[in-house]
Amino acid sequence: KFENIRINSGMVIIRHNASCNIDWLYCALTSHFISRQIKKAAFGSAQPQLTVKIVNGLKVTLPPLPEQEKIAAVLSTWDKAISATDALLANSRQQKKALMQQLLTGKRRLPGFTGEWKVVRAGSVLHEEGARNRGSKITRVLSVTNQKGFVLPEEQFSKRVASDNIENYKIIKRGQFGYNPSRLNVGSFGRLDTFEEGILSPLYVIFSIKDEYIDSDFFLAWMHSGETRQRIKGSTQGSVRESVSFNALASFPLNLPPLDEQRAIAAVLDAADREIVLLEQKAARLREEKKSLMQQLLTGKRRVRL
Secondary structure (H helix, E strand, O other): OOOOOOOOOOOOOOOOOOOOOOHHHHHHHHHHHHHHHHHHHHHHOOOOOOOHHHOOOOOOOOOOHHHHHHHHHHHHHHHHHHHHHHHHHHHHHHHHHHHHHHHHHOOOOOOOOOOEEEEEHHHHEEEOOOEOOOOOOOOOOOOEOOOOOOEEEHHHOOOOOOOOOOOOEEEEOOOOOEEEOOOHHOOEEEOOOOOOEEOOOOEEEEEEEEOOOOHHHHHHHHOOHHHHHHHHHHHHHOOOOOOOOOOHHHHOOEEOHHHHHHHHHHHHHHHHHHHHHHHHHHHHHHHHHHHHHHHHHHHOOOOOOO
16 A cells, blocks of 8 residues: 555564465464464564564465465454454443443433432542551451452462451451542542452541432442542642542542432443443453464464355
């Protein structure tokens, strides 16, 4: 498509000849088989590098040209399915984002709800928890990530990360919320759903909700909304350390509908979440299937019918 292309002097151009289908070659060069060769041959610790000699020495299993074309066509079918699923996933995420913006602010009301919304301070429906692990009775140490919420530290760091003395650690129970004040601005926040109880570093903030006023799922959605994230970001601007205390969080205004409408809104957003999860699982499954198929077709372990 281009008459002249200028590339960085550190790059290598790979050309195909008449005995090789360009689409098949691309698949072969991005396969696990080639990746292992590159990983083994690359040198340098900070940024592993390849030379033209190493690239020329890469080996591929070369089938007849018609078979190359058929393999490329088969793998292209998986690429199209992956692209279509990724597009659906991006659309679902965008739709959920729009739903949150509309439903959590009252700009859009669900059918059958007409009750008045009230603007309250978040602190009026929250209660900070401060129970300590006296006697070290609880040994399950937890941490909070910005992707998975509460996890065991060994899942995140491949080892237990905690002080030898855990008596001063804070106790968190199922249904309560927790966050690292220095990392709330990047989304390190969660509700404990996977364990009955655990302990967190004394640096963490733990709180519960007053469920006679606010639905737990509704509050969780509100915490992940764009408006709340902007308030969290704004509360750290100009400070020496980007830390959000419980008092700062408690000062945020919260637009609160009646409890039954909160539950209905949370149910709609939960359905959107389930759709996103299903699409994520489908995309991951398609990628694994393509990876397995590449391993078989590009090594000759499995042949295609012409």
